[in-house]
Amino acid sequence: xxxxxxxxxxxxxxxxxxxxxxxxxxxxxxxxxxxxxxxxxxxxxxxxxxxxxxxxxxxxxxxxxxxxxxxxxxxxxxxxxxxxxxxxxxxxxxxxxxxxxxxxxxxxxxxxxxxxxxxxxxxxxxxxxxxxxxxxxxxxxxxxxxxxxxxxxxxxxxxxxxxxxxxxxxxxxxxxxxxxxxxxxxxxxxxxxxxxxxxxxxxxxxxxxxxxxxxxxxxxxxxxxxxxxxxxxxxxxxxxxxxxxxxxxxxxxxxxxxxxxxxxxxxxxxxxxxxxxxxxxxxxxxxxxxxxxxxxxxxxxxxxxxxxxxxxxxxxxxxxxxxxxxxxxxxxxxxxxxxxxxxxxxxxxxxxxxxxxxxxxxxxxxxxxxxxxx
Numbered sequence: 001x002x003x004x005x006x007x008x009x010x011x012x013x014x015x016x017x018x019x020x021x022x023x024x025x026x027x028x029x030x031x032x033x034x035x036x037x038x039x040x041x042x043x044x045x046x047x048x049x050x051x052x053x054x055x056x057x058x059x060x061x062x063x064x065x066x067x068x069x070x071x072x073x074x075x076x077x078x079x080x081x082x083x084x085x086x087x088x089x090x091x092x093x094x095x096x097x098x099x100x101x102x103x104x105x106x107x108x109x110x111x112x113x114x115x116x117x118x119x120x121x122x123x124x125x126x127x128x129x130x131x132x133x134x135x136x137x138x139x140x141x142x143x144x145x146x147x148x149x150x151x152x153x154x155x156x157x158x159x160x161x162x163x164x165x166x167x168x169x170x171x172x173x174x175x176x177x178x179x180x181x182x183x184x185x186x187x188x189x190x191x192x193x194x195x196x197x198x199x200x201x202x203x204x205x206x207x208x209x210x211x212x213x214x215x216x217x218x219x220x221x222x223x224x225x226x227x228x229x230x231x232x233x234x235x236x237x238x239x240x241x242x243x244x245x246x247x248x249x250x251x252x253x254x255x256x257x258x259x260x261x262x263x264x265x266x267x268x269x270x271x272x273x274x275x276x277x278x279x280x281x282x283x284x285x286x287x288x289x290x291x292x293x294x295x296x297x298x299x300x301x302x303x304x305x306x307x308x309x310x311x312x313x314x315x316x317x318x319x320x321x322x323x324x325x326x327x328x329x330x331x332x333x334x335x336x337x338x339x340x341x342x343x344x345x346x347x348x349x350x351x352x353x354x355x356x357x358x359x360x361x362x363x364x365x366x367x368x369x370x371x372x373x374x
Contacts, residue, residue, distance in 0.1 A: 004250035004283040004336070006362050008040050010048045011372030012228050012243040017052040019241040020222045023209050027216040030056035030078065030202070032223035034064055039288075039360045040227055040245055041368050043071040049226070050075055058221055062088035062097070069095040078124060078161075081134065082106075089113035098122040098160060102135050107147055111156045123148070124161030124200065125191070129183035130176055131167045141187055149194045161200035161219075162188050169207035170233050177208070181215060206231035210240055229344045229355040236345065246359050247338030248288075248366065252301075252330050254280040255321070264318050265310030270295050277322045279306070281334055284315040288362035289336065290351040293317070297350040300341035301334050302326040337362075 021029055031054045032038075037045035046057050046068055056076045059065050065079040066088050079092060080100030089109060092099060094117040101107045101123045114121035125148055128135030136144045151157045164184050168174035184203050191198060201217040206225035208215045211232070223231075228244040230237040237244060258264070258276045281299070285291045294311040299319055304326075306319040321328045335341030337358065344355035 002251075002367055003253065004248070004281075004287060004366055005369050006039070006366045007247045007249060007338075007369050007371055008044065009243070009245050009247070009371045010044065012245040013040070013045055013048045013226060014052050014372070015243050016226050016228050016245070017049060017054060017222070020206075020209060020220075020225055021053070023213075024216060024220050025213060028055035028219050029209075030054070030058045030219055030221045031226050032058040032221055033068070033226075034058065034060040034223075035360045038224065038227050038229075038356065039362045041370070042068065044368075044370055045226070046071070046073055056219060058223075062086050062092045062099070065092050065097040066095070069097065080124070080126065084109065090117045093117045093119050093121045096122070098124055100124045100126050100163070101144075101148070102126045102128075103140070104144060104147055107144065107151065107157070111151055114156055120155060121157045122160045123157050124163050124202075125159060125196075125198075127162065127164050127184065127187040129164040129166075129180040129187070129203075131165045131180075133165065135164055138183070138187075141190060145191055145194045145196065149196055152196070159191070159196045159198055161202065162191055162196075162198050163200075163202045166203060166205055166208055166215075169205055169212065170231055172207075172211050172232065172234075177212065177215075224356050227359060229359060237343070244338060244343060246344070246362070247341075248283075248336040248362060249338075250281050250283045250299075250334045250336055252279045252328060252332045252334060253282040253316070254330060255328055256280075263310070265294065265313060267311055269311055270309040274322070276320055277328070278309065278318050279321045279328050279332075279334075281317050281319060281336070282315065283336065283366075284313045284317060286314045286363065287365045289317060290347070290353070290358070290361070292351040293347065297347055298342060299334050299336050301328065301332060303340060306334075 031049035033042040060081045078098045090113045110121040126135040168176045202219035204215040204220040209220040228242045258272045298305045304324045344358040
């Protein structure tokens with residue numbers, strides 16, 4: 001038996017994609033599987049998404065796209081972030097991966113890679129509508145459109161999409177969402193004015209897919225909702241019809257009694273105020289458990305909550321099991337994340353972050369075990 005593992009429920013992935021598809025109301029869905037499927041396993045999630053009828057997959061990096069192609073995926077796939085000189089561009093173009101382009105240099109590199117591959121590069125032009133991150137600024141948009149239109153006329157690229165990212169869709173009613181919608185529609189009109197008739201316009205992320213049908217356009221991108229974590233600040237996943245897909249389990253490695261005044265872990269940030277029984281959990285921040293969870297978060301054991309005491313170390317942390325009704329023994333199961341333990345959002349709140357970071361940081365030292373394969 002393993003010391004700790006992440007169990008991925010592919011049945012929950014299927015259920016979440018069904019809920020997303022329902023919310024999309026006929027608009028095709030892109031399942032985003034970047035960052036190794038948000039820590040859930042990109043290849044396994046991608047296969048389940050294709051089985052669920054998802055039209056597109058999305059990743060950040062060309063290397064992530066290449067890994068999916070090497071796993072056998074052949075459906076529509078978009079990669080959207082790279083630095084100059086990325087070695088994977090030619091193989092992506094050769095395997096018909098669509099690439100996002102936000103600048104003149106990226107367009108030029110896509111053209112050059114297409115020439116080396118002897119194919120046409122399919123590109124999605126990205127406009128910055130207010131996130132001020134990736135995407136062409138409004139001041140540079142006209143020039144990028146002209147360059148892309150010229151490259152398309154010469155047969156080096158085909159502009160198949162226009163897209164952008166929302167900044168505050170997780171806060172329903174935030175005024176920036178409507179402002180970004182207007183900027184996006186203006187950018188699409190400008191593309192049409194120079195003769196670019198694109199098939200895929202996409203702006204909606206998970207939050208907008210579930211709450212803003214007016215932003216669905218031709219494609220919606222479902223990232224965190226695919227994995228059953230809430231994309232909204234004021235709503236829990238269950239209230240949105242989403243099921244968490246990741247459970248992180250560990251096993252007690254040691255149980256000991258501490259006298260009053262005994263300190264636990266580095267820095268002596270916690271001391272026993274009473275005779276205390278503690279259990280050692282053989283999992284730490286090298287596995288993805290937030291270091292900040294010490295003295296702030298809890299885990300599940302025997303159906304009860306056990307607080308984490310002292311600092312989380314690289315490979316282990318300690319829990320107070322004094323008030324757990326059952327007799328805790330080495331080998332007992334601990335739910336670090338999941339049903340009968342804290343949700344990703346609950347653990348995130350305890351350490352002042354978001355559920356996205358909790359699931360994606362669960363590292364490769366945690367074996368992945370897949371349930372719901374049939």
